[in-house]
Amino acid sequence: DTEVTQTPKHLVMGMTNKKSLKCEQHMGHRAMYWYKQKAKKPPELMFVYSYEKLSINESVPSRFSPECPNSSLLNLHLHALQPEDSALYLCASSQDPGATYEQYFGPGTRLTVT
Amino acid sequence: GDSVTQMEGPVTLSEEAFLTINCTYTATGYPSLFWYVQYPGEGLQLLLKATKADDKGSNKGFEATYRKETTSFHLEKGSVQVSDSAVYFCAMEYGNKLVFGAGTILRVKS
Numbered sequence A: 001d002t003e004v005t006q007t008p009k010h011l012v013m014g015m016t017n018k019k020s021l022k023c024e025q026h027m028g029h030r031a032m033y034w035y036k037q038k039a040k041k042p043p044e045l046m047f048v049y050s051y052e053k054l055s056i057n058e059s060v061p062s063r064f065s066p067e068c069p070n071s072s073l074l075n076l077h078l079h080a081l082q083p084e085d086s087a088l089y090l091c092a093s094s095q096d097p098g099a100t101y102e103q104y105f106g107p108g109t110r111l112t113v114t
Numbered sequence B: 001g002d003s004v005t006q007m008e009g010p011v012t013l014s015e016e017a018f019l020t021i022n023c024t025y026t027a028t029g030y031p032s033l034f035w036y037v038q039y040p041g042e043g044l045q046l047l048l049k050a051t052k053a054d055d056k057g058s059n060k061g062f063e064a065t066y067r068k069e070t071t072s073f074h075l076e077k078g079s080v081q082v083s084d085s086a087v088y089f090c091a092m093e094y095g096n097k098l099v100f101g102a103g104t105i106l107r108v109k110s
Helices: none
Strands: A004-007 A010-013 A018-025 A031-037 A044-050 A053-057 A064-070 A073-079 A087-094 A109-113 B003-006 B011-014 B019-021 B023-026 B033-038 B044-050 B056-059 B062-065 B075-077 B086-094 B097-100 B104-109
Touching: A004 A087, A010 A018, A018 A031, A018 A087, A031 A073, A044 A064, A044 A073, A044 B097, A053 A064, A073 A087, B003 B086, B003 B097, B011 B019, B019 B104, B023 B033, B023 B086, B033 B062, B044 B062
Parallel strands: A010 A109, B011 B104
Antiparallel strands: A004 A018, A018 A073, A031 A044, A031 A087, A044 A053, A064 A073, A087 A109, B003 B023, B019 B075, B033 B044, B033 B086, B044 B056, B056 B062, B062 B075, B086 B097, B086 B104
């Protein structure tokens, strides 16, 4: 099983809402990632979890709050977002931390902030 | 700073045409290099990779060779198919992270 799953597929939320994005992998990978991708742009790294601990935070605003409850799950909690946060949010995992390892990407959650 | 530069698209080809998408990088040292592909409505998939100079990565008919002297990692395919239509991202390893190029849209028409 080389699949990374993400839920929901689509999400529309108002600026005062609180919502969460979920990501799951069952490949035994020890590194998990959140990326943000705007239309026609490359993915931008947001967070990296290594062995369930946050290892990289790319100066992401605090309205995005990541959580790694266990080695298979990764959440991204959203609160008080802005319209410019509308994007495709991609989760990825890799066998170990370190960019030389292949990252497996999920299909993404398309977020619209109204 | 360290960066990846790809040729701008979109690239439009007829089926069975030869494909080249140029990619060059700027980095200190010799980073690992990757090509990822993103089909419409999907996440990214690793297409191929090379970890040292003169390595050739290949997969599904696509090839790229790590050229240290020209700091390049150009993607090639001898005969494209309509199903190859996608966005292609060149990327390199930098400080335990992936740095992506801007992406090149490929459209193949039958």
